[in-house]
Amino acid sequence: MDISLPVIYLSVLVALLAFAGFAVIRQVLKTRKLENVLSRLEKKLQNERGTLEEYYELGSIYLDKNLFAQSIVLFQKAIKAADDDSQNLAPVYNAMGFAYFAQEQYDISIRQYKEALKLEPNYVTALNNLAHAYERKKLIAQAVETYEEVLKYEPKNDTAKRRCESLRKRLVTSS
Template identity: 65%
Template sequence: MESYLPIAYISGLLGLLAIAVVTVFRQVLKTQKIEKALSRLQGKLSKEKGTAQEYYELGSILLDKRIYVQAIAQFQKAIKAETLEGLELAAVYNALGFTYFSQEQYDLAIRNYKEALKLAPDYVTALNNLGHAYERKQLAAPALEAYEQALTIEPNNQTSKRRAESLRKRLVPSA
């Protein structure tokens, strides 16, 4: 029985190593795909006018890389292209709001989340983001209102449930 212990230990280590190798390999492939898309889009858009979708895609990549100023410029170009509407345009405004939020520019974030909601009133992600921005500005009542509105649309939304519950506890002190 004791002779199996080293074999089991080594097998376990090899299993963990295999999992680590697969995880690293997948991350490398994902990173290469993103870098290739970034290079392709930057190359194309530096030479010619792009589509709103291309500007949005480039802005999203730049946002993921935390290159906020350039991401904002790309999202604004997507909006100015005037070819998106409805939920697609709302997604651009939401992404623009999130970019401003990431830079702690909460008033600009709120303005863009509200624009997204004008276009798509049932856009739960924008409602959650709006609530979060209000929370960061210490505006608990409007934050709770945004989360509750999200819950009327999507009653099982875990983010809205958790944040609304936390805000209710703060706004209504226990007796």
């Protein structure tokens, strides 16, 4: 019994270290892959005109890195590169709206989300983002209405349910 307790502790410690090592290696590989894509796209787009998908992918990487102004430029280039491919433009407008939102430019972000919704009216992510922008602008009634629209398309959307209920309570108490 005296030897088994240290063996158990040591086994648990080794298991925790193995898990931590796995997590670190996985993150390093993921980051390395992302940096390779970033490098490849930057080099390509410096030398030649890219496609909608390439500008969007690079803009999304910049968004992940919180380089919002640079991502907006790339999303604008993606829109210009679109050849009547409005089906794929909704995510570009949504991402651009997110970049403006992150810079607290709510009016412009709202415009971008609405543009995405013109192209794809049941785009739930853009609807959620639009509602959140309305919320930040203190346009509570529009935010509730938009969250309710999200719930029409996705009744089990937890974010929309939670935010809608919270905002309804604020509407009732302010009336």
